[in-house]
Amino acid sequence: MILTQNLVKKYGKMVAVNEINLSVERGTVFGLVGENGAGKTSALSMLATLSTPTCGYAYINGYEVSRNPREVRRSIGYMPDSFGVYDDLTVMEYLRFFADCYDVDKRLIRPRAEELIERVRLTDKRDTYVNALSRGMQQRLEIARCLMHDPEVLILDEPSSGLDPRSRIEMRAVLQGLRDTGKTILISTHVLHELAEVADEIGILRSGELVAVAAIQVMLQHSNAYRTIVLCARDKGSALERVLQEDKQVLRIDDGRDGVEVLYAGTHSQQAELLTKLVEAGVRLTQFTEKPTDIEDLFLRLSAVQEGQ
Numbered sequence: 001m002i003l004t005q006n007l008v009k010k011y012g013k014m015v016a017v018n019e020i021n022l023s024v025e026r027g028t029v030f031g032l033v034g035e036n037g038a039g040k041t042s043a044l045s046m047l048a049t050l051s052t053p054t055c056g057y058a059y060i061n062g063y064e065v066s067r068n069p070r071e072v073r074r075s076i077g078y079m080p081d082s083f084g085v086y087d088d089l090t091v092m093e094y095l096r097f098f099a100d101c102y103d104v105d106k107r108l109i110r111p112r113a114e115e116l117i118e119r120v121r122l123t124d125k126r127d128t129y130v131n132a133l134s135r136g137m138q139q140r141l142e143i144a145r146c147l148m149h150d151p152e153v154l155i156l157d158e159p160s161s162g163l164d165p166r167s168r169i170e171m172r173a174v175l176q177g178l179r180d181t182g183k184t185i186l187i188s189t190h191v192l193h194e195l196a197e198v199a200d201e202i203g204i205l206r207s208g209e210l211v212a213v214a215a216i217q218v219m220l221q222h223s224n225a226y227r228t229i230v231l232c233a234r235d236k237g238s239a240l241e242r243v244l245q246e247d248k249q250v251l252r253i254d255d256g257r258d259g260v261e262v263l264y265a266g267t268h269s270q271q272a273e274l275l276t277k278l279v280e281a282g283v284r285l286t287q288f289t290e291k292p293t294d295i296e297d298l299f300l301r302l303s304a305v306q307e308g309q
């Protein structure tokens with residue numbers, strides 16, 4: 001399992017990871033979601049022993065990353081967010097090479113490589129040179145490479161980054177398949193919905209801080225139970241505010257880019273009643289639409305509502 005205690009990474013005065021406390025249970029998949037610069041790579045590279053924590057602790061299978069880096073490296077398969085491949089090797093040679101680096105038992109190498117090639121959907125590319133693979137295929141090969149020494153923990157930094165939609169779908173299928181292996185997996189991404197069918201739990205990282213952690217099911221339930229209504233009115237006067245504030249299903253009112261954004265917990269018929277009340281109160285609406293749910297944004301706004309209670 002993976003555990004961090006008040007883990008911090010600073011570059012000079014810049015705090016990239018700010019006291020994060022993360023706990024990933026054995027055999028579960030945890031998705032670390034954050035926009036560019038949120039601190040995902042900084043956090044993951046400490047777990048992978050590639051950079052030293054400024055303070056705090058990180059444990060992989062009970063081994064602390066600074067004190068027992070060798071044991072940690074044996075326990076993990078780490079896929080960085082950018083990597084080079086030895087492109088003058090075939091897929092099979094590539095996997096053999098990494099197996100040798102990890103001293104994998106010679107008798108296990110071939111069957112394991114065959115199994116992993118199949119798992120990452122490269123069966124017909126076994127003898128293809130790595131430089132002839134598409135980017136999506138190379139990224140899937142990297143996942144196989146991470147698994148050659150059969151680590152208990154997998155740490156994948158943005159495995160879908162830079163992929164076209166079709167390759168993303170294939171990567172998602174591979175990641176879904178990894179769930180069944182019983183490994184403990186930490187995946188970072190900046191697109192939460194990619195993890196909907198992959199992760200058990202999600203943590204949201206913002207400016208180096210872990211601002212929310214919840215089961216993926218809870219996030220998805222929230223996305224069904226709550227919605228954001230965008231309102232525009234000719235006269236953004238007190239009638240609009242009064243009607244919104246009187247409606248118990250209105251949880252939060254924000255000024256959005258396209259109008260007033262209302263976080264709404266009611267049913268569709270209650271939503272229709274709200275519209276009627278606004279019109280009856282004389283509000284001259286030019287827009288009353290539902291915004292597609294952005295689960296991450298929704299979750300953060302709900303957390304803010306709960307904190308305010």
Ligand SMILES: Nc1ncnc2c1ncn2[C@@H]1O[C@H](COP(=O)(O)OP(=O)(O)OP(=O)(O)O)[C@@H](O)[C@H]1O
Pocket residue numbers: 011014015016034035036037038039040041042043081190
């Ligand atoms: N070696 C470094 N020296 C100085 N600042 C760094 C270094 N590495 C990262 N940073 C800064 O730390 C912050 C977090 O970066 P990090 O790469 O960890 O974020 P990220 O969430 O992985 O982003 P991305 O998705 O763009 O890779 C950023 O502001 C970045 O500029």
